[in-house]
Amino acid sequence: MTDVQSTNEPGVLPVTDDEWIALVDELCLRYRNWGRWGADDQRGTLNFITPEVLRYAATMIKAGRVVSCGLPFDSNGPQSGGFGGRTNPVHSMLQDGGDIALGAQDHLAILRYTDDAVAMPLQCATQWDALAHIFYRGQMYNGHGLEHVTSTGATVNGIEKIADGVVGRGILLDIPRHRGVDWLEPGDAIDDVELSACAEAQAVEVRSGDIVLVRTGQIAQVRSAGSWGQYDGGPAPGLGHRAAHWLAAHEIAAMATDTWGTEVLPNDTPGVFQPLHLIMLVNAGLTIGEIFDLEGLSVACQEEGRYEFFFTAPPLPITGAVGSPINPLAIF
Amino acid sequence: MTDVQSTNEPGVLPVTDDEWIALVDELCLRYRNWGRWGADDQRGTLNFITPEVLRYAATMIKAGRVVSCGLPFDSNGPQSGGFGGRTNPVHSMLQDGGDIALGAQDHLAILRYTDDAVAMPLQCATQWDALAHIFYRGQMYNGHGLEHVTSTGATVNGIEKIADGVVGRGILLDIPRHRGVDWLEPGDAIDDVELSACAEAQAVEVRSGDIVLVRTGQIAQVRSAGSWGQYDGGPAPGLGHRAAHWLAAHEIAAMATDTWGTEVLPNDTPGVFQPLHLIMLVNAGLTIGEIFDLEGLSVACQEEGRYEFFFTAPPLPITGAVGSPINPLAIF
């Protein structure tokens, strides 16, 4: 990899909102992959995970150790209801031990059973964004319009279109550890240069088709504080817009962080909300994951002495959904 | 493996319901693993998946091909509402293209987003049973009582206790293909002898810690019929009680079928409903999966010329849940 960032930005930084919008527009077009895998493609950069990539990923499994990066799905989750009606999951029992105690299943001879249900926003905790989750100037990945996402769901780019993913080689870029801090502070942006430097320091070679997990430590911070605070939509550390250069240059297949929205908040592009979602999710077709719990993985990487692993996080194939709760597994 | 079944059953078959109950009771005690992995264990036979097993499983990835065994989660699913209040999933949009078209997000400059939610019984489609799902004579795996599953969920043996599973080596036993039929008929039982014969015919060596998928073809049958019919709880092909010998002898870590309830229905143990759930899930601690779509996997196994693969199906770690929807992936 060459020094990708040196030639990617204008010599003079944008000043006005309009100039920032123009820059993001330029990056959207620069990294656009529409048509790259065909007009009908609905998987985007997951196409970088070729059979060869997957075979190589399998060689990551050496220790036989599994680490989950999924938060518990329950009423103690990060949602405060402040953002767009997202609540924490509501779990209810259809049958439980009490019913059994009261004789409700006495017709079943010696077997008794319990049963349950859940109601939850699909992005309430650890999750993938579907490619139908974001629109840029009226279009989503591969050029589809608004009419493809109505109250009955998404007819293109829904999460079920990547039902046979997301699996491949994963790498963790542990930014707080690289910086020597416990966690990044809200507003701290991570750029392409730092991503490269962190990878180099961790002795991990970034390869086409990699699934990249970027740790900011924000979950460590909220745990230390004993409260989610403004985790769901408030100020946060995260990727800056320049990370787009790095993600595109390395042909990253999927990317996730331990924050609510992946990107530094407030965004480092005045006038543009969540620019990486526009540049990378909509235009490059990058599947983005959020609210990953990377604390256990950080420890495991240190203990294993490596920041690469086999990674699997299949979405639930909910037809027409624009996201999915997941339980990502890293396997060493 | 020796001929496990020959010495496992009484010379004279049970006749009365009480005799069948006595046989199941005997098998429950015979294959009970309570305490085997400690009094606090909540993972059961998943403990058979040692680091070594996992390393071996990784060697299954040779072709770099992924096959999903998950049914779509939507209103066309198998639930008719007939069994215990289980319905198909209800998917709803929190924000969609229509809201965008009407200007509801015009404050967001050039980005627009969609968002959604789902409400569903946890066992409405492809799923794992948690070890808290079944009680045998008032106890679940490792001896816990009814008071551990109330309206607020399971305090032991909940699905979140296996959050870092289920991953390992998978094998498919394709019974209809072995028998030379399109699918098994309702009431057709699969026993230990047939499981062994099928494995042998498929040239697959069954190993300790394997995750076994047994195909009955019932999903092919309902697709052919154009209707789920009585799939959710009605007569079905499936494993007979004698399969317990095979599952226990081979130290199977987890097991799943393409039917609603794993076991042949009506059960082959008059007087006892779902005996394998009692013997294997409660007493042996076996994680059981149901409503897997094994049609694509059947084709893939044929094409790849092998019935073994890397397998991953992480449950959603819903705190206190007694089951979880999943999207199982087989990786060749």
Added chain:
Amino acid sequence: MTDVQSTNEPGVLPVTDDEWIALVDELCLRYRNWGRWGADDQRGTLNFITPEVLRYAATMIKAGRVVSCGLPFDSNGPQSGGFGGRTNPVHSMLQDGGDIALGAQDHLAILRYTDDAVAMPLQCATQWDALAHIFYRGQMYNGHGLEHVTSTGATVNGIEKIADGVVGRGILLDIPRHRGVDWLEPGDAIDDVELSACAEAQAVEVRSGDIVLVRTGQIAQVRSAGSWGQYDGGPAPGLGHRAAHWLAAHEIAAMATDTWGTEVLPNDTPGVFQPLHLIMLVNAGLTIGEIFDLEGLSVACQEEGRYEFFFTAPPLPITGAVGSPINPLAIF
């Protein structure tokens, strides 16, 4: 009242779809009440219920007898899921006797409690349509556009706007009894002439501000059949489009039937679906109720010897909702 219908229709009936559309358009404009009660009005014909009307309604209470017209809200309701994602209610317990039996509330000394929740489409059973429920050529009552009903609900004409209704004098027009049959058959239309004749035969004087319940007997029919059949959206008896003349001429405040959609199905206006909803709900501002159980009321009216009563059916003031489940009460 004069013979309203004789001059209301063209001498020659429409033939083509376009001609029917033109007729409905004409009736929409003819009976339009937009602006009648002010540009900000969101109550429509409920404004006909003046204090004087309400005082008169009170005189209907003579016997002290109450009859509910609400169907049970449960999983045995009329919804088959066939229409637009409408399902029957899902009721779940947050705390129940079983939890108590298992000691979950032992911290509460001598009190124990149960608690529950429901999830349901607002029009799954007995309900009012809000004025925000229907659009005619892009506009709802009083001229509001599509942008007022997004995924976050209705900002105008929502059900909460009639939170202090619906209460007044009710009358039952028992058409099957008038015709001398058990129930009307699917496709049987009720027109303005029959409504007048039925009222006259029942010796009930129709007054401005009345709430009119029209019985078709379809609920008797489905009960007799032992199955809801195609009740939710299939062929049904009901009001024909000519009922608009009668409803408008009598200044009816609200109207309800015992069918899924109020109007005869298939509609008697080829090319136009649910014309009365367009003419009366959107343009006249008439609150329409559906899936009322009028069987008990029919018996009560006969027994009491009168078809008029005090009527109350307050909607739940769900903010921004376009309908509400109700339990209508007739008080003799």
Added chain:
Amino acid sequence: MTDVQSTNEPGVLPVTDDEWIALVDELCLRYRNWGRWGADDQRGTLNFITPEVLRYAATMIKAGRVVSCGLPFDSNGPQSGGFGGRTNPVHSMLQDGGDIALGAQDHLAILRYTDDAVAMPLQCATQWDALAHIFYRGQMYNGHGLEHVTSTGATVNGIEKIADGVVGRGILLDIPRHRGVDWLEPGDAIDDVELSACAEAQAVEVRSGDIVLVRTGQIAQVRSAGSWGQYDGGPAPGLGHRAAHWLAAHEIAAMATDTWGTEVLPNDTPGVFQPLHLIMLVNAGLTIGEIFDLEGLSVACQEEGRYEFFFTAPPLPITGAVGSPINPLAIF
């Protein structure tokens, strides 16, 4: 009415928790109505509303003015999730203006529709407790045991059993106005003497079969504070246990307040949580309402110069439910 309280209490107040429990036990038995209306009765004190009572209630309608006492059902409601999994309502759209804008209903010619759903705990806002809501020493009203309320709902005393209620004469006892304050403070108890004094000051004669609404002003207080604070389960003004004498002596049919739990919190019976629920709901069979918004009614009573009115608050007949959201109407 005589001075009911003077002979009802022991000369010496209880001191220990056990003595308080003994007092509550004594009152439970003293006011127990089990069997009074038959062993099968499931309506309790609503039986006090005889046809004659209802006829008298109708005479309250003189002005033709309707006042709703229902809170809006939405995400801004009083639930913080702190009590037993109760959340605010979640309203979702099945079809909305955006879908229409995008052409999703273009097959419907000139009609378009919107549709929606709600998920909510039944006691999340203005509601009735069903008689199945509370158990006293293992029994609910009329002596039924725990086995009658399981995960599938209540088989006796469910809210649907009072589907033809709650309607009759209502009276408001406006305690803050009587005391000359804006609202009562948390911990302020209202006893039988004060209820009588307030009624007398308001010149309202309390009659058998009355539905009594008691205003504490707590909703005015939380509105003034701009936050619900600890409204849902925290310290609150309300009825003290001595109110039982008054409620029983006057043969009150139903009772409601503007607080979360009707009773003063912390309760004035150390060692017993919610004693009136035990004495009056379980033993007397009194239907209790909570979270009524009595602010508008307070103003209306002042303006009308009377504290009596016709009252109607029919519960939704949700089968087996232990409570119901309602929209109570007072009609002057």
